[in-house]
Amino acid sequence: MTAFLDWITQHLTTAPLWIQSPLVIMASVLVCALLAVPLLRVIDLAGAAALRIFHREQPQQPIASRKEN
Numbered sequence: 001m002t003a004f005l006d007w008i009t010q011h012l013t014t015a016p017l018w019i020q021s022p023l024v025i026m027a028s029v030l031v032c033a034l035l036a037v038p039l040l041r042v043i044d045l046a047g048a049a050a051l052r053i054f055h056r057e058q059p060q061q062p063i064a065s066r067k068e069n
Contacts, residue, residue: 012020
């Protein structure tokens with residue numbers, strides 16, 4: 001595995017900038033997209049738990065006791 005990473009690093013560092021830039025951007029977008037999926041799942045679960053904990057329904061007044069405009 002180390003030899004493979006060394007091969008990639010050597011070819012990438014000796015490549016022209018117009019090749020390096022798109023490769024680095026594509027790799028960054030891929031890594032960020034893969035990390036975003038579990039992060040969004042954790043945020044969704046935390047939001048659902050917070051909604052269950054903090055959501056309290058307001059008591060409804062009977063229709064007869066409501067003020068009419």
